[in-house]
Amino acid sequence: MIHNHFGIGLCLLNSFILLSGLTVSQPIKADEPGLIQEDMRDFKKSDIEFLRSHSYVPSFPLATIGVRNYTSFELEGDGVTQASFELEQLYLSAGLPILMDKKDALAIGGYLSHNYFSSKDAKYPSFHVNSVGIPLAWLRQVNPNWQTAAFVMPMANKSSLDNSDWSWQTLGGLFGRYVQSETLWWAFGFYLDVGGSENTYLPYLGASWEVNEHWSINAMLPWPSVLYAPDDNWLFTLGASPSGTSWEIDNKSGEANINFDAWDFGLTLERRIVNNVWISLNGGLGGIRGLRVSGSQIHGIDTQVSSSGYIGLNLNYRPEL
Numbered sequence: 466m467i468h469n470h471f472g473i474g475l476c477l478l479n480s481f482i483l484l485s486g487l488t489v490s491q492p493i494k495a496d497e498p499g500l501i502q503e504d505m506r507d508f509k510k511s512d513i514e515f516l517r518s519h520s521y522v523p524s525f526p527l528a529t530i531g532v533r534n535y536t537s538f539e540l541e542g543d544g545v546t547q548a549s550f551e552l553e554q555l556y557l558s559a560g561l562p563i564l565m566d567k568k569d570a571l572a573i574g575g576y577l578s579h580n581y582f583s584s585k586d587a588k589y590p591s592f593h594v595n596s597v598g599i600p601l602a603w604l605r606q607v608n609p610n611w612q613t614a615a616f617v618m619p620m621a622n623k624s625s626l627d628n629s630d631w632s633w634q635t636l637g638g639l640f641g642r643y644v645q646s647e648t649l650w651w652a653f654g655f656y657l658d659v660g661g662s663e664n665t666y667l668p669y670l671g672a673s674w675e676v677n678e679h680w681s682i683n684a685m686l687p688w689p690s691v692l693y694a695p696d697d698n699w700l701f702t703l704g705a706s707p708s709g710t711s712w713e714i715d716n717k718s719g720e721a722n723i724n725f726d727a728w729d730f731g732l733t734l735e736r737r738i739v740n741n742v743w744i745s746l747n748g749g750l751g752g753i754r755g756l757r758v759s760g761s762q763i764h765g766i767d768t769q770v771s772s773s774g775y776i777g778l779n780l781n782y783r784p785e786l
Contacts, residue, residue: 512567513606514644520678521694523743526781528559533777535751537585549585552773554578560600572602576618580712594624594712594721598636612642620660622721629719634660636723640669648675652685660722663713688728700735700743708751727752729775743781751775 535552560574576598584591602616617637623629640654651672658665671685681692683704690704711724731749738744752773 626719
């Protein structure tokens with residue numbers, strides 16, 4: 466069995482992050498599409514609490530299409546000592562928040578990706594993996610200071626290797642969020658990945674502090690970041706994010722599953738191009754192994770295997786909340 470440790474990317478977090486108010490509430494623009502505009506107005510009338518102070522940091526993307534290239538990484542596993550590959554990704558994600566009542570909201574979305582593994586070793590063939598997922602998230606405003614949330618995402622993956630068939634896995638998580646003030650909140654919870662040869666669990670713990678209208682610090686494990694928005698048209702982000710690269714691939718059956726246990730560290734430059742459509746360029750070191758629990762074993766950070774330089778380009782739709 467060949468292992469390459471990558472993750473699914475930001476898609477899995479769209480629904481939870483958008484709903485739980487990780488970004489600052491801003492005025493709704495008149496040119497917002499009708500359905501989205503009406504939806505956001507309903508949220509503002511509900512009991513669901515968002516941060517009330519002003520910030521230039523935009524909301525989390527409701528939809529994303531992007532490409533990313535991981536230049537060179539190694540696969541290792543049973544019967545394989547070393548094999549060098551390049552990974553090219555094309556992915557699309559989208560989510561729609563739905564207000565159920567004054568205290569409860571749902572979000573449903575979709576995720577598609579095409580992942581091409583280009584072999585640099587003549588002994589191993591190049592191949593690709595297609596993935597599809599349907600995330601469903603729920604949020605409840607318990608009281609003015611507390612929120613709870615959960616999400617589940619069934620996924621199917623299929624590789625182009627011989628004898629490959631669709632393989633299934635389920636990702637999910639439970640979260641709590643406590644708003645201490647207009648500029649500071651705390652969160653805790655965990656993610657889980659059930660499927661493949663091992664089940665993986667990731668803790669989620671930390672705080673987010675809006676320093677001022679330009680700077681925000683997300684001290685969240687396992688993905689801390691610093692955000693800087695000089696105005697409402699630019700955004701710079703430095704930090705860690707879920708990686709697009711954590712795979713478990715059986716070279717005998719061709720079965721492929723995503724492991725949600727790796728992260729990228731890099732810099733993202735983002736610019737508003739028209740209305741709520743943004744373009745972003747990102748790059749850094751990808752495929753780093755973070756702290757995780759697989760079965761009964763605890764694993765630490767590993768940058769010796771499966772890490773790679775990466776560069777990516779995204780188009781994002783960021784609604785005004």
